Amino acid sequence: xxxxxxxxxxxxxxxxxxxxxxxxxxxxxxxxxxxxxxxxxxxxxxxxxxxxxxxxxxxxxxxxxxxxxxxxxxxxxxxxxxxxxxxxxxxxxxxxxxxxxxxxxxxxxxxxxxxxxxxxxxxxxxxxxxxxxxxxxxxxxxxxxxxxxxxxxxxxxxxxxxxxxxxxxxxxxxxxxxxxxxxxxxxxxxxxxxxxxxxxxxxxxxxxxxxxxxxxxxxxxxx
Amino acid sequence: xxxxxxxxxxxxxxxxxxxxxxxxxxxxxxxxxxxxxxxxxxxxxxxxxxxxxxxxxxxxxxxxxxxxxxxxxxxxxxxxxxxxxxxxxxxxxxxxxxxxxxxxxxxxxxxxxxxxxxxxxxxxxxxxxxxxxxxxxxxxxxxxxxxxxxxxxxxxxxxxxxxxxxxxxxxxxxxxxxxxxxxxxxxxxxxxxxxxxxxxxxxxxxxxxxxxxxxxxxxxxxxx
Numbered sequence: 001x002x003x004x005x006x007x008x009x010x011x012x013x014x015x016x017x018x019x020x021x022x023x024x025x026x027x028x029x030x031x032x033x034x035x036x037x038x039x040x041x042x043x044x045x046x047x048x049x050x051x052x053x054x055x056x057x058x059x060x061x062x063x064x065x066x067x068x069x070x071x072x073x074x075x076x077x078x079x080x081x082x083x084x085x086x087x088x089x090x091x092x093x094x095x096x097x098x099x100x101x102x103x104x105x106x107x108x109x110x111x112x113x114x115x116x117x118x119x120x121x122x123x124x125x126x127x128x129x130x131x132x133x134x135x136x137x138x139x140x141x142x143x144x145x146x147x148x149x150x151x152x153x154x155x156x157x158x159x160x161x162x163x164x165x166x167x168x169x170x171x172x173x174x175x176x177x178x179x180x181x182x183x184x185x186x187x188x189x190x191x192x193x194x195x196x197x198x199x200x201x202x203x204x205x206x207x208x209x210x211x212x213x214x215x216x217x218x219x220x221x222x223x
Numbered sequence: 224x225x226x227x228x229x230x231x232x233x234x235x236x237x238x239x240x241x242x243x244x245x246x247x248x249x250x251x252x253x254x255x256x257x258x259x260x261x262x263x264x265x266x267x268x269x270x271x272x273x274x275x276x277x278x279x280x281x282x283x284x285x286x287x288x289x290x291x292x293x294x295x296x297x298x299x300x301x302x303x304x305x306x307x308x309x310x311x312x313x314x315x316x317x318x319x320x321x322x323x324x325x326x327x328x329x330x331x332x333x334x335x336x337x338x339x340x341x342x343x344x345x346x347x348x349x350x351x352x353x354x355x356x357x358x359x360x361x362x363x364x365x366x367x368x369x370x371x372x373x374x375x376x377x378x379x380x381x382x383x384x385x386x387x388x389x390x391x392x393x394x395x396x397x398x399x400x401x402x403x404x405x406x407x408x409x410x411x412x413x414x415x416x417x418x419x420x421x422x423x424x425x426x427x428x429x430x431x432x433x434x435x436x437x438x439x440x441x442x443x444x445x446x447x
Contacts, residue, residue, distance in 0.1 A: 067424070167389055198288060202289070
């Protein structure tokens with residue numbers, strides 16, 4: 001195989017790979033923004049005393065964590081049209097990634113908020129702050145710091161998960177590899193090239209996670 | 224209409240059982256192999272030989288940095304070109320085992336590094352051999368750190384096994400995909416598929432949570 005590994009074909013397909021890479025990047029960015037929104041809402045629900053909000057949030061998080069993303073993706077892809085929502089594959093994919101990652105983001109945010117020592121809250125209460133003031137001025141600024149590295153870890157997971165969208169024929173990076181593999185019968189060229197592109201994104205995000213840990217002055221920052 | 228669909232879905236239960244069986248078999252085999260290999264790699268990586276250690280580190284990074292779907296495609300389509308004939312099942316097992324081994328390696332390394340050096344020095348001073356040190360002193364203490372994420376990793380492995388449906392293995396996810404072609408009710412079909420995974424994964428998630436709490440409690444005792 002390796003003796004006729006065709007770099008020329010890879011170069012020829014480079015525009016296609018470039019488009020795939022760009023699509024993967026921006027659909028990941030959109031999905032991550034969606035995941036943050038879903039995660040913040042779920043975490044807020046999960047931290048309430050009352051069961052009315054906490055139970056559904058917990059049930060949602062458990063359901064997402066105990067089932068594969070691919071099954072969730074197919075659930076939306078084959079299920080949404082039945083409810084009357086005929087959406088493009090790309091939108092379904094972004095929706096699935098947001099809803100899936102949102103559950104993990106919720107857990108990260110919750111852990112971050114719970115990591116703030118109780119004394120901080122009590123000090124806030126003793127200073128006569130309201131709930132909103134305590135959240136905004138005491139808890140969230142500190143929680144924000146500890147959540148950044150694990151959130152970047154989740155972003156890495158999300159970028160890799162986005163490869164599954166190729167299975168509902170979204171024209172992202174993995175799909176570009178599949179095209180080269182099937183058009184020219186060159187799976188090695190196709191899949192090794194996209195693996196290299198994914199590694200590029202991985203090391204980029206990993207470096208960012210390490211840097212953010214240093215900037216935020218987290219000694220034992222886990223990524 | 225719903226009734227007809229339910230009947231039609233119920234009619235395909237032998238297929239569903241086969242799919243569930245495939246998911247369980249795939250997960251179980253690669254779970255056992257991946258754990259063995261992962262512990263081996265983890266021990267080798269902390270073993271002090273810098274060349275071996277960095278080679279393992281580089282491989283783990285390659286696997287952690289690429290999507291599992293791409294790894295499956297690489298194994299399934301490229302190994303045959305290198306003259307290694309393999310069917311989809313073997314390719315799935317290789318891909319899942321490799322993935323599990325790499326993540327478990329990292330977990331084991333973190334566990335081994337959490338054991339205080341004093342323990343190793345004490346073992347050295349007692350004249351224990353390398354193997355004895357590992358088996359009788361380091362690993363038993365490392366297991367406290369290793370166990371909760373290890374169970375969590377098993378959950379990830381079972382979920383990742385759904386991706387092998389992409390190379391045509393008839394696992395639970397693939398069965399859902401086949402059934403939905405005949406019964407056009409994706410919500411119902413994939414709700415049932417999800418339920419199948421949930422029944423297997425949820426107890427494991429609970430177990431991981433309990434182990435974590437128990438370990439946290441044990442940790443607290445030490446600090447007091």
